[in-house]
Amino acid sequence: MKVIYFDTETTGLQxxxxxxxxxxxxxxxxxxxxxxxxxxxxxxxPLDKKITEITGITDDDLAQYGYDEGIIAQDLKDNLTPGTLMIAHNCQFDLSFIYYLLKRHFPDEADSIVKNMDWLDTLTVVKDRKEYPHKLIDAVEHYGIEKVNFHRAIDDTKALYQVTRALKNERNDLAEYINVFGYNPKWGVSGYRFDFIDYKSQNFTKFMVHESRILPRR
Known part of the structure; x- marks a missing residue:
């Protein structure tokens, strides 16, 4: 089985x-x-100064070390083979950005590429496990994982891997969350709404919900 833990840093939220x-x-x-x-x-x-402040990524970094977007799109296409399990924290955000990147470079294939994957959102799982807040850094602290340099994609991805292991060890029900994304009923679904994802309204909780009440079963 192929599993990819992934994260993106972006120029904004849209x-x-x-x-x-x-x-x-x-x-x-x-x-x-x-x-x-x-x-x-x-x-x-050029990057917005706020993005550089948040991520630490500079215009010089991108100019000196950055790859053409088409190369990144091809790398994604090569790695996103059918049946691969893709895992991200707030997966809706990263999936939406990956989709638009693929759509720019492979307009006829982008939909089938992302549809043939399986997607797991650890944010949705964490919301069923602990009280607010639910960012990746909060999950890291909650599960006693060594802190990393957040807001850099590779470090966030390594933290994500550790958080996913902790979630699995805590209760082995992650498979039920595949292709199920929770969303805040106050704000609705952000980004592109995918027809292969089951979107469910998810309220905050103050404790780990009983196994009969996890979001995929509601």
Missing amino acids: CSSCRIIELAMLIFEDGNLIDEYDKFVDIGE
Whole structure:
């Protein structure tokens, strides 16, 4: 089985108009790490100062180390083989950005590429396990995982891997959350709404919900 833990850093929040500037993936096959992928994307335009403050990524980083977006799109296409399990924290966000990137470069294939994957959102799982807040850094602290340099994609991805292991050890029900994304009923679904994802309204809780009441069973 192929599993990819992934994260993106972007120029903003709108997947239709903003761009990925860093993509990181930890790629496992049959439980073995086969690739630690981390690449900057040269978008050919200056970054907003707030993005540099948040991520630590500079225009010089992208100009010196960044790859053309088409290369990143091809890397994604090569790695996103049918049946692969893709795992991210707030997966709706990262999936939306990946989809728009693929759509720009492979307009006739992008829909089938993402549809043939399985998607697991650890944010949805964490909301069923602990009280607010639910960011990745909060999950890291909750499960006693060594802190990393957050807001850099590769470090977030390594933290995501550890959080996913902790969630599985806590209660082995992650398979039920595949292709099920929770959303805040106050704000609705953000980004592109995918027809292969089961979107469910998810309220906050103050404790780990009983197994009969996890979001996929409601």
